Protein backbone atom coordinates (compact mmCIF):
# COMPACT_ATOMS: atom_id res chain seq x y z
CA UNK A 1 0.00 0.00 0.00
CA UNK A 2 1.42 3.41 -0.90
CA UNK A 3 1.94 5.88 1.88
CA UNK A 4 -0.15 9.02 2.10
CA UNK A 5 1.59 12.42 1.88
CA UNK A 6 1.28 12.80 5.65
CA UNK A 7 2.73 9.33 6.30
CA UNK A 8 5.78 10.28 4.26
CA UNK A 9 6.35 13.31 6.47
CA UNK A 10 4.81 12.47 9.87
CA UNK A 11 6.54 15.41 11.59
CA UNK A 12 6.30 14.01 15.12
CA UNK A 13 7.89 10.73 14.05
CA UNK A 14 10.70 12.53 12.18
CA UNK A 15 11.41 14.87 15.08
CA UNK A 16 11.52 12.00 17.59
CA UNK A 17 13.90 10.18 15.25
CA UNK A 18 16.21 13.22 15.16
CA UNK A 19 16.14 13.48 18.93
CA UNK A 20 17.06 9.79 19.14
CA UNK A 21 19.92 10.26 16.64
CA UNK A 22 21.27 13.09 18.80
CA UNK A 23 21.56 10.75 21.78
CA UNK A 24 18.08 11.17 23.24
CA UNK A 25 16.21 13.73 25.33
CA UNK A 26 17.84 15.92 27.95
CA UNK A 27 15.52 16.88 30.80
CA UNK A 28 17.33 20.01 31.99
CA UNK A 29 15.10 20.91 34.90
CA UNK A 30 13.06 18.95 37.41
CA UNK A 31 12.72 18.24 41.15
CA UNK A 32 12.88 14.47 41.55
CA UNK A 33 13.09 14.58 45.36
CA UNK A 34 9.43 15.55 45.57
CA UNK A 35 8.07 13.61 42.57
CA UNK A 36 5.21 11.19 43.23
CA UNK A 37 4.45 12.68 46.65
CA UNK A 38 0.89 13.59 45.69
CA UNK A 39 -1.75 11.77 47.74
CA UNK A 40 -5.29 12.30 49.05
CA UNK A 41 -4.00 14.04 52.18
CA UNK A 42 -2.22 16.84 50.31
CA UNK A 43 -4.53 16.94 47.27
CA UNK A 44 -6.56 19.92 48.59
CA UNK A 45 -3.39 22.06 48.77
CA UNK A 46 -2.94 22.05 44.99
CA UNK A 47 -4.85 25.34 44.57
CA UNK A 48 -2.63 27.37 46.91
CA UNK A 49 -0.34 30.11 45.53
CA UNK A 50 3.26 29.17 44.79
CA UNK A 51 4.88 30.97 47.72
CA UNK A 52 2.57 29.06 50.09
CA UNK A 53 3.17 25.75 48.32
CA UNK A 54 6.91 26.11 48.86
CA UNK A 55 6.36 25.04 52.50
CA UNK A 56 3.73 22.33 51.93
CA UNK A 57 6.08 19.38 51.35
CA UNK A 58 7.55 20.02 54.84
CA UNK A 59 5.46 17.36 56.56
CA UNK A 60 6.54 14.83 53.94
CA UNK A 61 10.16 15.99 54.13
CA UNK A 62 10.41 15.76 57.92
CA UNK A 63 9.02 12.21 58.13
CA UNK A 64 10.27 10.59 54.94
CA UNK A 65 13.07 8.03 55.03
CA UNK A 66 16.04 7.94 52.65
CA UNK A 67 14.65 4.64 51.31
CA UNK A 68 11.32 6.24 50.40
CA UNK A 69 13.07 9.14 48.64
CA UNK A 70 15.20 6.63 46.73
CA UNK A 71 11.98 4.86 45.73
CA UNK A 72 10.43 8.05 44.36
CA UNK A 73 13.62 9.07 42.56
CA UNK A 74 13.95 5.59 41.05
CA UNK A 75 10.40 5.85 39.72
CA UNK A 76 11.28 9.11 37.92
CA UNK A 77 14.54 7.82 36.46
CA UNK A 78 12.85 4.66 35.17
CA UNK A 79 10.11 6.82 33.62
CA UNK A 80 12.77 8.97 31.92
CA UNK A 81 14.79 5.99 30.69
CA UNK A 82 11.67 4.50 29.07
CA UNK A 83 11.39 7.69 27.00
CA UNK A 84 15.04 7.61 25.94
CA UNK A 85 16.26 10.43 28.19
CA UNK A 86 20.09 10.54 28.08
CA UNK A 87 20.62 13.12 30.84
CA UNK A 88 18.66 14.80 33.60
CA UNK A 89 19.27 17.77 35.88
CA UNK A 90 17.35 17.77 39.13
CA UNK A 91 17.09 20.22 41.97
CA UNK A 92 16.98 18.64 45.43
CA UNK A 93 16.11 20.36 48.69
CA UNK A 94 18.66 20.47 51.48
CA UNK A 95 17.42 22.43 54.50
CA UNK A 96 16.62 22.25 58.22
CA UNK A 97 13.53 20.09 57.53
CA UNK A 98 14.75 17.38 55.15
CA UNK A 99 18.36 17.74 56.35
CA UNK A 100 20.77 15.62 54.27
CA UNK A 101 18.31 12.84 53.36
CA UNK A 102 18.02 13.95 49.72
CA UNK A 103 21.81 14.12 49.43
CA UNK A 104 22.11 10.55 50.69
CA UNK A 105 19.35 9.39 48.33
CA UNK A 106 21.05 11.20 45.43
CA UNK A 107 24.27 9.26 46.07
CA UNK A 108 22.39 5.96 45.91
CA UNK A 109 20.57 6.97 42.72
CA UNK A 110 23.80 8.00 40.99
CA UNK A 111 25.36 4.63 41.77
CA UNK A 112 22.21 2.69 40.83
CA UNK A 113 21.86 4.25 37.38
CA UNK A 114 25.53 4.70 36.51
CA UNK A 115 26.13 4.12 32.81
CA UNK A 116 22.42 4.33 31.97
CA UNK A 117 21.74 8.06 32.31
CA UNK A 118 23.79 11.13 33.21
CA UNK A 119 22.42 12.77 36.35
CA UNK A 120 23.31 16.22 37.66
CA UNK A 121 22.05 17.20 41.10
CA UNK A 122 21.43 20.84 41.90
CA UNK A 123 20.68 22.38 45.26
CA UNK A 124 17.29 24.06 45.82
CA UNK A 125 17.42 26.70 48.62
CA UNK A 126 13.67 26.41 49.19
CA UNK A 127 13.94 28.01 52.65
CA UNK A 128 15.89 31.00 51.35
CA UNK A 129 19.42 32.05 52.20
CA UNK A 130 18.80 34.75 54.80
CA UNK A 131 18.38 32.51 57.82
CA UNK A 132 21.60 31.35 59.47
CA UNK A 133 20.51 27.72 59.98
CA UNK A 134 19.30 27.43 56.38
CA UNK A 135 22.54 28.99 55.16
CA UNK A 136 24.48 26.22 56.90
CA UNK A 137 22.45 23.57 55.07
CA UNK A 138 23.05 25.42 51.82
CA UNK A 139 26.80 25.34 52.47
CA UNK A 140 26.59 21.64 53.36
CA UNK A 141 24.83 20.89 50.06
CA UNK A 142 27.19 23.09 48.04
CA UNK A 143 30.11 20.72 48.45
CA UNK A 144 27.92 17.73 47.48
CA UNK A 145 25.89 18.90 44.47
CA UNK A 146 27.14 19.14 40.87
CA UNK A 147 25.59 22.54 40.26
CA UNK A 148 24.71 25.31 42.75
CA UNK A 149 21.01 26.17 42.52
CA UNK A 150 19.10 29.32 43.37
CA UNK A 151 15.60 30.65 43.95
CA UNK A 152 15.87 34.44 44.44
CA UNK A 153 12.07 34.79 44.61
CA UNK A 154 12.20 32.94 47.93
CA UNK A 155 13.96 36.01 49.39
CA UNK A 156 11.70 38.55 47.72
CA UNK A 157 9.11 40.98 49.06
CA UNK A 158 6.22 38.59 48.43
CA UNK A 159 7.72 35.98 50.78
CA UNK A 160 9.76 37.84 53.40
CA UNK A 161 8.42 41.41 53.18
CA UNK A 162 11.64 42.94 51.81
CA UNK A 163 13.46 42.45 48.53
CA UNK A 164 16.71 40.57 49.15
CA UNK A 165 16.95 38.90 45.74
CA UNK A 166 20.23 40.59 44.83
CA UNK A 167 21.74 39.41 48.12
CA UNK A 168 20.49 35.88 47.41
CA UNK A 169 22.28 36.03 44.05
CA UNK A 170 25.47 37.37 45.64
CA UNK A 171 25.54 34.34 47.96
CA UNK A 172 24.94 31.98 45.02
CA UNK A 173 27.76 33.44 42.94
CA UNK A 174 30.21 33.61 45.84
CA UNK A 175 29.48 29.97 46.76
CA UNK A 176 29.62 28.76 43.16
CA UNK A 177 32.98 30.46 42.63
CA UNK A 178 34.35 29.09 45.88
CA UNK A 179 33.50 25.53 44.80
CA UNK A 180 34.27 26.10 41.10
CA UNK A 181 30.78 24.88 40.19
CA UNK A 182 28.25 26.20 37.67
CA UNK A 183 24.92 27.78 38.61
CA UNK A 184 21.22 27.17 37.85
CA UNK A 185 18.85 29.91 38.97
CA UNK A 186 15.01 30.05 38.87
CA UNK A 187 14.11 33.51 37.53
CA UNK A 188 11.07 35.42 36.28
CA UNK A 189 8.53 32.70 37.02
CA UNK A 190 5.38 34.81 37.49
CA UNK A 191 4.77 36.18 33.98
CA UNK A 192 4.74 39.62 35.59
CA UNK A 193 6.38 42.72 34.06
CA UNK A 194 7.30 43.88 37.58
CA UNK A 195 9.92 41.11 37.61
CA UNK A 196 13.29 41.81 36.00
CA UNK A 197 15.30 38.94 37.39
CA UNK A 198 16.64 37.50 34.14
CA UNK A 199 18.41 40.82 33.61
CA UNK A 200 19.59 40.86 37.23
CA UNK A 201 21.03 37.35 36.76
CA UNK A 202 22.85 38.38 33.56
CA UNK A 203 24.24 41.49 35.28
CA UNK A 204 25.43 39.47 38.28
CA UNK A 205 27.05 36.93 35.92
CA UNK A 206 29.05 39.78 34.40
CA UNK A 207 29.86 41.33 37.79
CA UNK A 208 31.26 38.02 39.09
CA UNK A 209 33.05 37.12 35.83
CA UNK A 210 31.01 33.91 35.53
CA UNK A 211 30.35 33.88 31.78
CA UNK A 212 29.41 30.41 30.35
CA UNK A 213 28.84 29.05 33.89
CA UNK A 214 25.17 29.95 34.38
CA UNK A 215 21.77 28.62 33.25
CA UNK A 216 18.52 30.50 33.86
CA UNK A 217 15.37 28.48 34.59
CA UNK A 218 12.07 29.84 33.11
CA UNK A 219 12.60 33.57 32.26
CA UNK A 220 8.87 33.88 31.55
CA UNK A 221 8.26 37.41 32.87
CA UNK A 222 10.66 38.61 30.20
CA UNK A 223 7.90 37.87 27.67
CA UNK A 224 5.67 40.41 29.48
CA UNK A 225 8.16 43.29 28.98
CA UNK A 226 8.24 45.90 26.19
CA UNK A 227 10.11 44.89 23.03
CA UNK A 228 13.15 47.15 23.47
CA UNK A 229 13.69 45.81 27.00
CA UNK A 230 13.34 42.19 25.85
CA UNK A 231 15.91 42.76 23.12
CA UNK A 232 18.31 44.37 25.55
CA UNK A 233 18.09 41.35 27.87
CA UNK A 234 18.52 38.82 25.00
CA UNK A 235 21.80 40.59 24.15
CA UNK A 236 22.95 40.30 27.76
CA UNK A 237 22.10 36.57 27.82
CA UNK A 238 24.11 36.00 24.64
CA UNK A 239 27.03 38.08 25.94
CA UNK A 240 27.18 36.06 29.15
CA UNK A 241 26.54 32.74 27.30
CA UNK A 242 23.59 31.90 29.58
CA UNK A 243 21.32 28.98 28.56
CA UNK A 244 17.63 29.49 29.31
CA UNK A 245 15.68 26.38 30.32
CA UNK A 246 12.01 26.38 29.31
CA UNK A 247 9.50 24.18 31.18
CA UNK A 248 6.32 25.06 29.28
CA UNK A 249 3.61 23.06 31.06
CA UNK A 250 4.82 24.23 34.48
CA UNK A 251 3.89 27.89 33.85
CA UNK A 252 1.13 27.74 31.27
CA UNK A 253 -1.17 27.97 34.32
CA UNK A 254 -0.17 31.62 34.93
CA UNK A 255 -3.25 33.19 36.61
CA UNK A 256 -5.52 35.70 34.97
CA UNK A 257 -4.93 39.25 36.24
CA UNK A 258 -5.56 42.87 35.18
CA UNK A 259 -1.91 43.81 34.61
CA UNK A 260 -1.44 45.10 31.08
CA UNK A 261 1.47 43.72 29.05
CA UNK A 262 2.25 42.97 25.39
CA UNK A 263 0.04 40.12 24.24
CA UNK A 264 1.95 36.83 24.62
CA UNK A 265 1.77 33.24 25.87
CA UNK A 266 3.01 32.48 29.38
CA UNK A 267 6.06 30.63 28.07
CA UNK A 268 9.79 31.35 27.73
CA UNK A 269 9.87 33.61 24.61
CA UNK A 270 11.62 31.05 22.41
CA UNK A 271 10.37 32.62 19.17
CA UNK A 272 12.48 35.71 19.88
CA UNK A 273 15.31 34.06 21.78
CA UNK A 274 16.35 31.72 18.96
CA UNK A 275 16.73 34.49 16.31
CA UNK A 276 18.50 36.63 18.94
CA UNK A 277 21.04 33.83 19.45
CA UNK A 278 19.99 32.77 22.96
CA UNK A 279 20.45 29.04 23.66
CA UNK A 280 17.26 27.42 24.98
CA UNK A 281 16.91 23.96 26.57
CA UNK A 282 13.91 21.95 27.81
CA UNK A 283 12.75 20.60 31.18
CA UNK A 284 9.64 19.03 32.69
CA UNK A 285 9.90 20.81 36.06
CA UNK A 286 7.60 19.18 38.65
CA UNK A 287 6.45 15.60 38.16
CA UNK A 288 3.41 14.27 40.06
CA UNK A 289 3.70 16.56 43.10
CA UNK A 290 1.48 19.20 44.72
CA UNK A 291 2.60 21.74 42.13
CA UNK A 292 1.81 19.57 39.11
CA UNK A 293 -0.26 16.54 40.13
CA UNK A 294 -1.10 15.54 36.55
CA UNK A 295 2.45 15.80 35.15
CA UNK A 296 3.76 12.41 34.07
CA UNK A 297 7.22 13.74 33.12
CA UNK A 298 6.62 13.24 29.42
CA UNK A 299 9.25 15.09 27.36
CA UNK A 300 7.20 15.08 24.15
CA UNK A 301 4.35 16.85 25.96
CA UNK A 302 6.79 19.61 27.00
CA UNK A 303 8.27 20.00 23.53
CA UNK A 304 4.82 20.07 21.95
CA UNK A 305 3.66 22.79 24.38
CA UNK A 306 6.78 24.82 23.63
CA UNK A 307 6.58 24.58 19.87
CA UNK A 308 2.88 25.37 19.71
CA UNK A 309 3.05 28.26 22.20
CA UNK A 310 5.89 29.93 20.30
CA UNK A 311 5.19 28.98 16.66
CA UNK A 312 8.48 27.13 16.38
CA UNK A 313 8.31 24.41 13.73
CA UNK A 314 11.94 24.08 12.58
CA UNK A 315 12.96 20.47 13.32
CA UNK A 316 16.67 21.22 13.68
CA UNK A 317 15.98 23.96 16.21
CA UNK A 318 13.56 21.74 18.16
CA UNK A 319 15.89 18.73 18.13
CA UNK A 320 18.73 20.88 19.49
CA UNK A 321 16.51 22.27 22.26
CA UNK A 322 15.60 18.72 23.28
CA UNK A 323 19.18 17.37 23.19
CA UNK A 324 22.45 19.28 22.65
CA UNK A 325 21.24 22.54 24.23
CA UNK A 326 20.27 20.53 27.30
CA UNK A 327 23.76 19.04 27.51
CA UNK A 328 25.15 22.61 27.46
CA UNK A 329 22.59 23.72 30.08
CA UNK A 330 23.80 20.92 32.37
CA UNK A 331 27.47 21.60 31.54
CA UNK A 332 27.98 18.05 30.25
CA UNK A 333 30.02 19.08 27.19
Ligand SMILES: [Zn+2]
Pocket residue numbers: 029030031091186217285286
Ligand atom coordinates in the same frame (compact mmCIF):
# COMPACT_ATOMS: atom_id res chain seq x y z
ZN1 LIG B 1 11.88 24.37 39.39
